[in-house]
Amino acid sequence: MPPRSKSPDGHSDQLARTREQFLTAEAVDTNQVRDAILASWWRSRRWNVAADHIDLTYVRDPDLDTPLTRSALPVLRHLREHLDGQPISIILTDPQGLVLTRMDAGRDLDTHLERVNLAPGFSYAEEHVGTNGIGTALEGGRPMHVFGHEHYAENLEDLACAGVPIHHPISGKTVGAVDLTCWRKDADPLLLTLAKTTAGQIQQALLTDSGIRELELLQEYLRTCRRTAGIVMALNNDVVMMNDNARQVLDPTEQSILLAQAAETLASRTPTGSVVVSLPSGARARLYCRPVRGEGRLAGGVVHVKLSGPGAASRPETATPIRMFLPGLVGSGALWLRGCHQVRAVYDAGEWLAVEGEPGVGKLAVVRAVHQHRRPGVHFTVLDAATAVRRGWLADAHRELLDDSRAVVITHVDRLSSGRLRSLSRLLEEARALPSPPWVAVTLSQRHDSGEMAGLLRFFPSTVELPPLRHHVEDVHALVPFFLSRLVGGSNLTCSPDAMQLLLRSSWPGNTEQLFQVLRRIVQHRRAGAILPADLPPECRTVSRRLLSPLEAMERDAIVRSLMDWDGNKIKAASALGMSRATIYRKIHEYGIVTPTT
Numbered sequence: 281m282p283p284r285s286k287s288p289d290g291h292s293d294q295l296a297r298t299r300e301q302f303l304t305a306e307a308v309d310t311n312q313v314r315d316a317i318l319a320s321w322w323r324s325r326r327w328n329v330a331a332d333h334i335d336l337t338y339v340r341d342p343d344l345d346t347p348l349t350r351s352a353l354p355v356l357r358h359l360r361e362h363l364d365g366q367p368i369s370i371i372l373t374d375p376q377g378l379v380l381t382r383m384d385a386g387r388d389l390d391t392h393l394e395r396v397n398l399a400p401g402f403s404y405a406e407e408h409v410g411t412n413g414i415g416t417a418l419e420g421g422r423p424m425h426v427f428g429h430e431h432y433a434e435n436l437e438d439l440a441c442a443g444v445p446i447h448h449p450i451s452g453k454t455v456g457a458v459d460l461t462c463w464r465k466d467a468d469p470l471l472l473t474l475a476k477t478t479a480g481q482i483q484q485a486l487l488t489d490s491g492i493r494e495l496e497l498l499q500e501y502l503r504t505c506r507r508t509a510g511i512v513m514a515l516n517n518d519v520v521m522m523n524d525n526a527r528q529v530l531d532p533t534e535q536s537i538l539l540a541q542a543a544e545t546l547a548s549r550t551p552t553g554s555v556v557v558s559l560p561s562g563a564r565a566r567l568y569c570r571p572v573r574g575e576g577r578l579a580g581g582v583v584h585v586k587l588s589g590p591g592a593a594s595r596p597e598t599a600t601p602i603r604m605f606l607p608g609l610v611g612s613g614a615l616w617l618r619g620c621h622q623v624r625a626v627y628d629a630g631e632w633l634a635v636e637g638e639p640g641v642g643k644l645a646v647v648r649a650v651h652q653h654r655r656p657g658v659h660f661t662v663l664d665a666a667t668a669v670r671r672g673w674l675a676d677a678h679r680e681l682l683d684d685s686r687a688v689v690i691t692h693v694d695r696l697s698s699g700r701l702r703s704l705s706r707l708l709e710e711a712r713a714l715p716s717p718p719w720v721a722v723t724l725s726q727r728h729d730s731g732e733m734a735g736l737l738r739f740f741p742s743t744v745e746l747p748p749l750r751h752h753v754e755d756v757h758a759l760v761p762f763f764l765s766r767l768v769g770g771s772n773l774t775c776s777p778d779a780m781q782l783l784l785r786s787s788w789p790g791n792t793e794q795l796f797q798v799l800r801r802i803v804q805h806r807r808a809g810a811i812l813p814a815d816l817p818p819e820c821r822t823v824s825r826r827l828l829s830p831l832e833a834m835e836r837d838a839i840v841r842s843l844m845d846w847d848g849n850k851i852k853a854a855s856a857l858g859m860s861r862a863t864i865y866r867k868i869h870e871y872g873i874v875t876p877t878t
Contacts, residue, residue: 296429296437303331315866316420317411317430322870323419324410324432334409334435336402342380348372348446348455349380351485356383356458359478367466369393370478371459377405377415380456389463396435398461409433413441414459421445421454423479425472428464440467444479449487458482494519497580500572504582511587514572515539515546516580526585532612534559538567538585540618545569546581560606564589606649609642610762613752622744624650632712632739633721637746640793643723644691646746651687651719658686666692668700677704680718681711687719694724694733701732708739749788749795756783756795763796767803776810782820787872794819814844821873836871839864843873 298312302321310318324331349372356370360383363370369385379400384390393399406415410432417424423444429437443459460475462468498521501514505523511530514521520539530538541557546569555567568584609620619637626633627650635643644662651660661680667673680688696704711717722740724733737743749755760775760783775783788794802815818840819833842853854864867873 292428299429310862310866313430315862315869316416316424317426318866319869320406320411320416320419321432323406327407327410329406329408329410329432331410331433334396334433336397336408339378339401339403342374342378342401344380347486347489348374348482351489352446352456352458352482353381355478355481355485356381359474360384367462368471369398369459369461371398371414371461373404373414373418373457373459375418375454375456376403377408377418377457378403379414385462389461392438393461396433404459409436412436413443413461414457415443417443417445417459418454418457423472423476427467438464440464440471442472442475444472444475446479446482446486449483455486497521497572497582500570500582504570504584508584511585513539513542513583513585514580515542515583519580529587533617534561534565536612536614536617537621538565538583540614540621542567542569542581542583546571562589563587606653609646609649610758611752611755612758613747613755615747616752616755619744619746620646620650622742623647624654626742626744627651627654627719630719631741632719634737634740634743635721635723635746636726636743637723638748638789638791639725640791641746641748642792643746644689647689647721647723655687660687661689663688663690664692665690665694665696665700665704668696674700674703674707677707681707681720682714687721689721689723691723692725693722693736694726698732701736705732705736705739708736712739749791753784753786753788756780759792759795760799763799764803767800768807773803773806773808774810776812778813779811779816782813782816786820832871835867836873839867839871840873 294312298308299321302308302313302318302325308318313321352372356372360370365386367386367389369389370383372380372382374380379398379402381400382393382398385393398404404412404414406412406419409415411426412431412433413424413426416426423442425440425442427440431437431439431441439461440463441459441461443457445454446456446458447453448455458475458479460471460478462471468474494516497514497516497519501512501521504514505512511526512523513526522535526535537559538557541555545555545567555569557565557567559565564587566586566588568586569581570583571581606620611617623633623635623646627647633647635647637643648660648662651658663673663677663680677690690704693704708720711720720739722736757780760780764773764775783795790797798817798820801817802811806815818837821840838857839853842856843850846852846856850864850868851861854861857864859867
């Protein structure tokens with residue numbers, strides 16, 4: 281490596297003052313800090329990351345027997361030898377920033393890294409530690425160099441870090457990150473370049489390893505297709521293959537159900553014999569799962585499916601895709617369907633249930649749909665804990681839980697005060713002791729493992745987490761026409777491909793409810809024809825992962841409109857708004873604004 285260089289002391293001192301000003305909510309000179317770092321500081325503040333200490337949860341024995349570690353460790357060991365004892369720590373993490381391994385870099389540096397929990401079993405995700413090479417690279421999805429005072433936590437100010445996300449060469453998914461960390465005084469200009477090269481070598485090793493396994497899986501899949509005229513599927517962590525029969529006979533929901541069951545069976549210790557799965561249509565599917573091995577390791581599996589029971593024999597040769605798990609529940613994303621199936625399984629078992637997920641993901645909709653499908657006509661009551669401050673709420677809860685209702689859902693239960701939580705816990709204790717207790721579910725936005733909430737959740741043996749829309753954003757394709765049909769009835773209103781592309785690019789921090797409200801506003805001025813990009817509100821031109829305050833939303837909307845007025849010209853848009861060029865660039869990045877191209 282070339283001779284090391286130091287950051288000029290003057291710049292380092294100024295950056296330290298800028299960081300102190302930011303942490304004390306003073307005005308910050310944006311010219312003194314990189315845009316990417318300032319954006320990360322803002323995210324760290326919103327996550328309430330502590331700047332004066334690092335205290336992380338420890339995960340014992342992280343899984344080191346994965347395709348990533350098998351491919352990466354030989355590359356990292358070779359790099360360690362190449363560095364010839366230089367005090368540079370080589371770190372591998374999983375996609376969530378959990379450190380999987382850290383190679384020795386010398387006693388002093390290793391001791392310091394242990395002190396700041398940069399060690400196997402601790403997560404350096406940005407939401408836990410703030411701005412750092414690992415978490416900021418994973419958050420932004422791109423290589424990131426964080427130097428000295430650019431770190432959010434003061435305990436990291438003596439370090440320089442270069443982190444690079446590792447993407448799977450076939451699926452494109454982020455599977456981890458590689459990070460090179462050294463003392464700030466020893467930082468080398470080529471540290472990030474070296475980290476990029478290392479990540480590229482790991483991705484090439486993944487490709488080589490995956491290529492062999494995928495080839496074995498493909499060959500076995502083709503052999504099975506030649507021998508079998510029925511439904512054939514093949515899958516592993518990165519690839520799914522289905523023959524024409526599977527695509528024509530099974531709708532997307534059934535495909536997802538069978539693929540999930542096949543994956544679970546193949547992951548078991550004895551993936552042999554057959555498994556029977558009941559499908560929503562009433563048909564039964566018998567799965568014959570056969571594991572496929574490549575170079576001694578599991579490369580995936582091939583699945584042959586036979587249908588039987590009501591409706592199986594009369595199926596048409598080509599099935600119209602149905603994207604509803606149950607009436608009113610639209611979507612075929614794997615994570616979404618998994619959550620829906622889990623809710624139904626807990627309901628069928630008669631267990632009380634807690635449903636967790638971000639606001640707007642559809643928690644109440646899933647519980648309601650499952651109840652109406654399983655027990656139509658049985659009384660179903662919703663109590664909104666967000667209104668528990670009003671007089672009479674506890675009396676209503678007492679009446680529904682102890683007197684009348686057979687199914688009760690208490691929404692927003694995490695908004696209850698400690699006193700209300702204690703009172704509700706007493707009611708639930710009484711309800712559970714009834715000779716014929718009601719079925720009860722609660723919904724909450726985030727898990728609580730301590731305090732009064734933990735005491736209340738002890739009544740609910742199972743918690744099902746429903747994913748945010750950004751984790752199954754492909755379901756926007758089905759949600760948009762479904763919502764439009766509800767909003768405008770038989771009107772011939774569709775969504776143009778360009779508008780749909782913008783909807784798919786949004787992160788939807790308000791989830792499915794936000795999408796519905798966006799469409800509700802659109803149909804107020806367009807009720808037929810095709811929705812065009814110009815019809816979309818400014819929030820659909822952003823990829824922000826959080827809901828903005830009213831003031832921030834106004835600022836974002838003004839920037840989007842100015843950019844559209846000036847055909848994406850940022851300099852002219854900034855001038856029209858009275859902003860500096862640096863400010864509009866920072867705001868575009870901070871709000872995740874997708875700038876117009878025409």
